[in-house]
Amino acid sequence: MKQRITIMAIIAVFVMAFCLGEIINAKQPGGQPSIKSVKVTPVKVKVKTDKTKKFKAVVKAKGGADKSVSWYVNDVLGGDSSVGTITQSNPAVYTAPAAPPNPATVTIKAVSTSDTLKYATSKVKIELSTKKKAKIKGVAATGAPIANGTVVITDATGKEVGTDETSADGSYSVNYQKKYQLPFLIKVTSEDGTVTLYSVTNDPTQPANITPFTDKAVETLVVQNGGDVSDGEVEDDIEELAGQTADMDSAISKALETIKNALGLSTVDINFVTSKLDTEDPDDFYDDLLDAVESSIEDAGKDDIDDLIEVDDDYIKVDKTITLKYGEYGVKTDDGEELEDESPEDLSEDEQPEIEGTISAVDPISMTITVNSNTIGVTDTTVIKMEDIDGNDTVVTFSALAEGQFVKIEAKFEGDLLVAAKIKIKNESEDDDEDEFEAAITQKNDEASTIVVDNALIYVTVDTVIDINDTSGAFSDLAVGQEVEVKTQLVDFKLVAVKIEVKDEDSN
Secondary structure, eight states: OHHHHHHHHHHHHHHHHHHHHHHHHHHSTTSSOEEEEEEEEOSEEEEETTOEEEEEEEEEEETTOOOOEEEEETTEETEETTTEEEOSSSSEEEEOOSSOOSSSEEEEEEEESSOTTOEEEEEEEEEOOTTOEEEEEEEBBSSSBOTTOEEEEEOTTSOEEEEEEOOTTSEEEEEEESOOOSOEEEEEEOTTSOOEEEEEESOTTSOOOBOHHHHHHHHHHHHTTTOOGGGSOHHHHHHHHHHHOSOHHHHHHHHHHHHHHHTTOTTSOOOTTTSOOOTTOTTOHHHHHHHHHHHHHHHTTOOSHHHHEEEOSSOEEEOTTOOBOTTTTTOBOTTOOBOOOBOOOOOOGGGSOEEEEEEEEEETTTTEEEETTEEEEOOTTOEEEEEOTTSOEEEEOGGGOOTTOEEEEEEEEETTEEEEEEEEEOOSOSGGGOEEEEEEEEEEETTTTEEEETTEEEEOOTTOEEEETTEEOOGGGOOTTOEEEEEEEEETTEEEEEEEEEOOGGGO
16 A cells, blocks of 8 residues: 555656646756747739738747847848838838939848847838839029020930920929939029039928039039030939949938038028028028028139038038138028028048048158149148057057058148148058958059049958858959948058958849
């Protein structure tokens, strides 16, 4: 009898242990929480402009890990108006942009919120929806409206989007089919042919004004990205720029901000392209601003805004003899804030032109160096520092400067000459010294094993990883015109490519 009770007790212990184990496993399924994989469907799809498409993320997880994801379009959380937008639900709803971007294929990415290294992508080709029409409108003015002027709009490929004649108040409106690629370049020519101004937009759903300010912004956009507006082929420059620039929104915004700063309006809330411009409203801020700048230039005995602002590759030069009489001419913002007169001064240390790149030439006789095609003077007052392997700065002399070195320069004008106030010779130190360049290859030197991307001279070594359509490549596979993403590191004062990824050539 005792033996039977003992056996029953042992069985009961085993049953209890088994049940306890099951309870523990039920509370901790799969052990430590982790994400195994993320998949997105559909993997590849075509979507018409302004149309929507659902995408579903399937997340395999264990240990009760959070299966939620964040959605990106071309690595922008939620996307934007130029590449399309996507909701943060699952399934997510993607809405294609009003016009195909350039390139027309975008990448949808679902990233695990629990483990950002786990993600999946889908390729979406944006196709034209020729049935729908849209309208782009704005106002053309200098200080007075440009009446009876001819407006011509072209897209990123140089195709004509549409034309119109401006009204008495300078307004225009162009209907077009949504089959063109952004950005749009807008050109207005006065009735007598004496005035030609440009503007540019990457969002045709917003107004697109054409003024001397937008014209200077277009010049800045073109010139500071390697173009030349003096040849009169601005359409070709924008077409080339659109094919080389991944983020046109940022490029256009930067150009507009540059002109705002040159006009002393850095703290003023105005967008020269999209802000309200009403030439018939005596209290319109934008119109008053145009009038004040035009009158200030004339008061100084000069002709136009070209005399006030000079655009060069890496800097903006403002004529210091022209006082912008915002206060004298009673310019007020829409909030009633009265602007004060602006007298251009020598650039402060924080505002000095900053030039960053490799030295392409050193002239010890004239005491000049060349960086990004800019000739820069070096004087006895120029502070030259060299960064050693530990990241410490040492003061050096002109003789330490050499071709191929990567430098950061703060410069100022002395007459028409750009003179360096500070030069820092960069060397390999921290991971922060790694830079990424994303643009087209503009030069290639087989003998020196170098390429030029976004005005940066980059050395390619045997250790450089070259990826072409997910296939290992070689230096010989690189060619001028290819769109690349280059990760670099400073080694012995030179930019050396760590990895070069050639953009998908099949989609071009």
